[in-house]
Every structure is written in C-alpha cells, then in structure tokens.
C-alpha cells in the first residue's frame with residue numbers, strides 16, 4: 001500500500017490514525033456486530049456517538065454553553081440560504097464582505113431572499129487580500145454581518161475579526177475550523193462543511209448562539225429551520241451518521257494525539273511557514289496573496305508561466321504530491337495543507353519544489 005500526499009482543497013486528507021481506527025471498527029463497532037453505517041440512528045449506541053461528537057467539539061473549540069451545535073446536511077452551500085432564512089427576521093437586511101467565490105455565493109443566495117448589501121470587496125485584485133473594514137460603513141440595523149473567514153480558493157484569511165457591535169457576526173469557517181483556537185463568543189453563528197478539516201463530505205456543522213434560534217422567515221421549509229434541528233438534537237430526520245462518527249474520531253485525534261487546538265495551530269503555523277518562507281525567496285515560484293492576508297490552510301502559488309505551472313503539476317503528481325493544480329480562476333498551483341497534512345508532507349513538497357527550481361530556473 002502506498003499513500004500519496006494529497007493537497008486537495010476538499011474533500012481532503014484525513015489523519016491516517018482515524019482511517020485505521022475506522023477500518024478496524026468497520027465490521028463490528030464496539031461489539032454491536034454492525035458497522036456504524038448500518039445501525040439505527042435512534043439506537044443507544046448511535047446516540048452515544050453523536051453526543052460524544054458534540055461534547056468533544058464543544059471541549060476542543062471551547063464553545064460556550066449558550067451556543068448550540070447542530071449536525072446538518074447540504075454542505076456549507078445550504079447555509080448560504082439557511083442563514084438568511086433564519087437570521088434575517090427583524091429588518092431583513094444583512095451586510096456581506098466579498099472576499100472570494102464562496103463569499104460571493106453566500107451573498108447572491110441571500111440576495112434572493114433578503115436585502116443583502118456589499119460592504120467591501122477585494123474583487124479588484126482577484127481576491128488576493130482581505131479588505132480593510134471601516135465599522136462606520138456597517139449597517140447597525142442589519143440582522144447579521146457575514147464573512148468567509150478563510151477563502152479556500154484564493155488563500156486569504158481574516159487576520160482580525162470585524163467589530164460589528166450588536167450585529168451578530170456570521171462566518172463561513174469551512175476551510176479553517178479546528179485549524180487554530182477561535183473565540184466563539186465573538187460570533188453569532190459559525191458554519192462549516194466538514195470535508196476540509198472535520199471529516200467526510202455530507203456533514204455540515206453549525207454553531208449558533210442560542211438566542212438567535214427563533215422563528216424563521218415565513219415560508220421557510222422545515223428542514224431549513226434551525227429551531228427544528230435544535231429541538232430535535234440534530235435528529236429531526238436521519239443525520240449523516242457515518243460522517244458524524246468520523247468527525248468524532250477526528251476530534252479525538254486532535255484532543256489526544258495532537259494535544260488540542262493550540263498545538264494544532266503551532267503545527268499549522270510551522271507547516272505554512274515552511275512553504276511561505278520558501279516561496280518568498282524562490283526565483284521560480286511566488287505566492288499570490290498579500291502577506292497580511294495569508295491563509296494557514298490554502299497556499300496558492302504560480303511561476304508566472306502557464307506551461308511551467310503545468311509541467312510542475314505533472315512532475316509533482318508523478319512524485320506522489322497530488323491535487324496541486326490551482327483553482328481555474330487563479331491558475332497556477334494551490335497547496336491545501338489542512339490539519340491532516342503531516343509536517344513531513346510539506347517538507348517533502350518544499351524539497352521537491354527546490355529540486356524542480358534548480359532544474360528549471
């Protein structure tokens with residue numbers, strides 16, 4: 001068996017220890033004689049899995065008691081509609097910062113339903129930076145203020161959170177959740193598709209301040225109502241059972257093997273610094289993002305020559321570094337180095353890039 005170093009933006013690598021544990025438990029989960037995929041979600045055994053996942057997430061992220069954790073489906077993309085349907089219930093207005101494709105999608109989806117307003121954008125420079133925000137331009141009447149905290153495609157991250165006063169801050173944290181400690185109390189709502197840093201695709205996690213769980217806008221379908229999912233312990237219907245189980249294993253890995261989110265952050269900083277430091281002095285490759293806006297998780301880079309980029313991606317793939325091709329809107333390369341990418345993977349990638357540079361510069 002040989003495993004590649006997978007730099008995919010999502011779905012992405014899972015810790016090997018998690019995959020091994022899942023494999024070992026596949027046919028007979030804890031003496032139940034069945035796989036987690038096969039058991040009733042109403043069984044005691046499954047209840048302890050979903051409860052365990054929820055309490056571990058609360059512990060690892062230090063989520064305060066006045067926040068509810070919801071395990072949903074439909075991906076982060078469904079939250080683009082669910083957030084306005086459930087939160088825009090007073091004035092029907094919300095502010096958006098446009099920092100990339102996902103932020104734009106959240107904005108356009110909200111626009112179909114409510115009065116969504118663009119507060120700032122970095123579209124002028126292909127979303128290569130996080131715009132400076134002036135709270136004086138924020139709408140104090142807005143029902144919420146939306147950001148995409150880490151922009152997966154462009155490789156930018158908010159280094160500071162906007163001060164939105166009493167207006168709840170909502171963040172899409174799909175590609176940075178669990179990568180470092182986060183002060184949950186600064187947010188009204190956080191949401192994430194699981195397939196970057198939490199587990200397999202199919203699970204969407206929502207962390208919502210309890211006072212924001214209320215009656216949704218008129219006509220909101222039952223399945224898109226936070227209140228329904230909160231009242232039913234994320235089991236109004238069948239939850240994504242297996243994905244929640246894997247997420248629990250990932251959280252156990254972060255807690256017990258990594259040692260928590262501070263440790264996770266140190267490791268992620270070390271990995272990102274290796275690649276950024278190399279890019280900053282390379283004569284062949286360079287990063288595409290302004291220094292103050294750099295992501296820890298997604299690192300786009302280019303040579304400036306499309307043929308050279310393609311040659312690099314091809315050579316890297318042959319050497320076992322896969323999914324390095326950049327997003328079609330940026331071109332070049334992108335290395336997504338989520339939690340599960342070992343330090344060794346980044347060390348080896350940088351060594352490979354140095355070698356490629358020596359041969360091609």
Ligand SMILES: *Cc1c(COP(=O)(O)O)cnc(C)c1O
Nearest residue numbers: 075076077102152172174175193
């Ligand atoms: C991947 C991603 C999405 C889309 O997630 P789905 O679960 O596929 O809907 C949205 N936002 C961000 C920041 C992402 O990285």
